[in-house]
Amino acid sequence: MPATIEIMQTDITTLAVDAIVNAANNTLLGGGGVDGAIHRAAGPRLVAECSTLGGCATGDAKITKGYDLPARHVIHTVGPVWHGGVRGEAELLHSAYRRCFEVAAENGVRSIAFPAISCGVYGYPMRDAASIALSAAKEAVGDNPLLERVVFVLFNNEAAQVYRDAAAALGIL
Numbered sequence: 547m548p549a550t551i552e553i554m555q556t557d558i559t560t561l562a563v564d565a566i567v568n569a570a571n572n573t574l575l576g577g578g579g580v581d582g583a584i585h586r587a588a589g590p591r592l593v594a595e596c597s598t599l600g601g602c603a604t605g606d607a608k609i610t611k612g613y614d615l616p617a618r619h620v621i622h623t624v625g626p627v628w629h630g631g632v633r634g635e636a637e638l639l640h641s642a643y644r645r646c647f648e649v650a651a652e653n654g655v656r657s658i659a660f661p662a663i664s665c666g667v668y669g670y671p672m673r674d675a676a677s678i679a680l681s682a683a684k685e686a687v688g689d690n691p692l693l694e695r696v697v698f699v700l701f702n703n704e705a706a707q708v709y710r711d712a713a714a715a716l717g718i719l
Contacts, residue, residue: 549693551683551718553709558699559587563657565609565619567646569664572601574608574622579666580701589614596622605641607649619653621646625664628671639664639675643682647690657695662705672705676712684718 558566558580568584571577574596576585585592591613599622602608607623623646626638642663650658660679664670683696700706713719 549687549690550695551680551687551713552695552697553700553706553713553719554697555700555703555706557583558659558661559583559615561659561697561699562616563659563695563697564617564655565621565650565653565658566612566615566617567607567658567660567663568620568622569661569666569668570602570622570624572604572624574599574602580661584615584620587615588612588620592620605638605645607642607645609649609653617659619655621649621655621658623663625668625670628664628669631674635664635670636674636678639670639678640682643679644685647682647686647693650686651690651692654692656692657697658693659697659699661699662701662709665705672708673712676709677716680709680712680716680718684716 569580595610602624604624610620612618623642625642626635
């Protein structure tokens, strides 16, 4: 049975999935937005493990335990800062999602939840980011038969609607 792709508005730190994705910065040591929320909810052992990883390049991903989260793992990825689309942002964002799915497959993850990577303080336009995220999910579902559930978790109704519209345009929902 093919994986389901869902779009919801909720707190990503409350989801009982195999892995949640952290929209991290290059240090992996915590920050604002979803990154800070995940670090707070996971507890101090998360930053301790992250400090052993040597950071993360933009467009790459690394995995840790979930610690105090209901999720077993956190996959940390670094999306690009938006500079008007002239610095390879689309390719870097697609790479961030692709690497998350690769790391998930390597670690037996069957259910994964994503925030809107790069759409907060990094300023990536939500509509463009949603198309990239959902395209990557559609590819991953086709490539990974073990994947059962992909959830996109948005911070408000407007963002969730942008994702629903992008999913409809891609024939996903």
